[in-house]
Amino acid sequence: MKLTILGGGGFRVPLVYGALLQDHAEGRVTHVVLHDLDPARLSAVTRVLAEQAAGVPDAPEVSATTDLDEALRGADFVFSAIRVGGLEGRANDERVALAEGVLGQETVGAGGIAYGLRTVPVAVDIARRVARLAPDAWVINFTNPAGLVTEAMSRHLGDRVIGICDSPVGLGRRIARVLGANPKEAWIDYVGLNHLGWVRGLRVAGRDELPRLLADPDLLGSFEEGKLFGVDWLRSLGAIPNEYLHYYYFNREAVRAYQQAEKTRGAFLHDQQARFYAEMGNPDAPAWKVWEQTRAEREATYMAENRETAGAGERDEDDLSGGYEKVALALMRAIARDERTTLILNVRNQRTLSVLDTDAVIEVPCLVDANGAHPVTVDPLPDHATGLVCAVKAVEREVLAAADSGSRATAVKAFALHPLVDSVNVARRLVEGYTDVHPGLAYLR
Structure with a gap:
């Protein structure tokens, strides 16, 4: 089976390859193609993978190319992990926003919008090429902002593109751990958008254990989200938010x-x-x-x-091991081998959240089999969460419209409508600042 990794010169590629090295079952990946625009980065990562595979007799073959069409042709799975503008672009996203007194994080607020505006056109081009060169391939999208980019690609690939993120998995694992439960045996009631979701329940053997956690201040304050948000705020919410909601609640x-x-x-x-x-x-x-x-x-x-x-202190050692590569490999195995499983993924809404249309990409538990990922039915969100989800989804739609039309006015609207941007004039200055530093935004007129 052939796996193509776009952004193959990226720093985290060895995490994916490490997970592949542990898979020795029939139907596993036997050939990994790394694609990147930078030959030096490709060479560096290829060296790391070669040392990583030393002593593994059935290690997947690795090849590298700067030719996108060559990389895609004949792929069974495509991992899209690109970073348009590189880390210099990310640093500029942060700097321009902070100069205006608003958040510059790479997926949340102004920084996330800027990243999305320059990434969506590239992601759409990739989606069109996949549809033409590898129509039977499944695309697993790592590229941030993950929900927004997945939705952009889904307009060309339908349900054959699925977005992943390790944040919900890590959150569920931490909650299960403090409750003394096996994360593999727990059902995590999680719903929202990428980097904007809440755990509303954690069921073990049919029993929801989250109320026990919320009722015990010592237990609740013993793990990362309890330290990050504070016990009183989590008890007020009656849920455990994704860590990225710290940017909203404590902006x-x-x-x-x-x-x-x-x-x-x-x-x-x-x-x-x-x-x-x-x-x-x-x-x-x-x-x-x-x-x-x-x-x-x-x-x-x-x-x-x-x-x-x-005042949350250092990260726990158990949270330093990453995790997105494990989600990606579990998703790929479930589809390729029909190893049915449940994963929290970014997929088209269908009829899961009634406040959003069927094509809106959301982040929810999904049942995965050979036919792809199928979102499960979830209870409605409370009003405060519904308001945030609808507001941010509206911003994502404006980003997609701006990327499609090249309209500068629509880009300003995307910034101005975001809950973390407090003025239309700030939005206008943000667009000016970002177009000044990002050649990839020259299409906005």
Whole structure:
């Protein structure tokens, strides 16, 4: 089976390959094609994978190319993990927003809109090429903003594109762990959009254990979300929000922390990964060891500003191991081998949330089989959550309309309608600032 990874020179590709190395069953991936626009990054990651596979006799073959059509042709699965504009683009997303006093995070608020505006046209081109060159392939989208990009691609690929994120999985795992339950045996009642969802229940053997967690302040305050949001706020909500909702519920504090930070997250990663890829230019450098050290630092500093604002301390060791690659491989196996499973995924709504239309991509538990991912029926969201979901989905739709039409006015509307942008004039200045620094937004007129 052939797997193509778009963004194959990206830093996290070894996580995916590591999961593939553990799969020895019939029908597994035997050939991985890495595609990237940067030959040096491809070379660096290929070296890491070669050392990673040492001693594994049936390791999948790895090849690399800068030719997109060649990479896609004949693929069974396509992992899309591109970053349009690179980490320099992410750092600019943060900087322009923070200069206007609004959040610059890569998927939330102004930064997420800017990232989406320059990513959607590229993702749509990829979707059209997949439809032409590999019409039977399944696309698993890692590219952020994951829900928005998945919806853009679904207009050309239908349900054969599925978005993934490790945040809901990590959240469910942490809740199950503090309740003494096996995460593999728990049903997580989670619903929302990507980076905008809530756990409303966690059922083990048919019993909802979340009320027990909410009733115990010591237990509730013992894991990351309890420390991040505070026990009183979680009990008021009656649910456990995705960590990214910290940017909404504590927006002023988050913006201040980002403004005061020595470096934004994007700038930190830009510098860190520049060092990594530069070191990989040395043919004698121990590729796997250098990658592991860099990854450990990256994971330990994740959402550091938010945790500092909340006094949440360091991340637990169990949360430093990533997870999105495990979701991707479980999804791929379920489809390829009809190994039926349940995963929280980004898929078209169909009739799951009545407040959204059928084509809106949402993030919910899905039953997965050889025919793809099927969203399960969920209870309606409470009004406060419905309001946020509908507002942010409306913004996503304006981003898609702006990307399709090239309308600058529509791009301004997308920024202005976002709950975390507080003025139409700020929205106008954001569009000016972003078009000044991003060549990929030159299409906005």
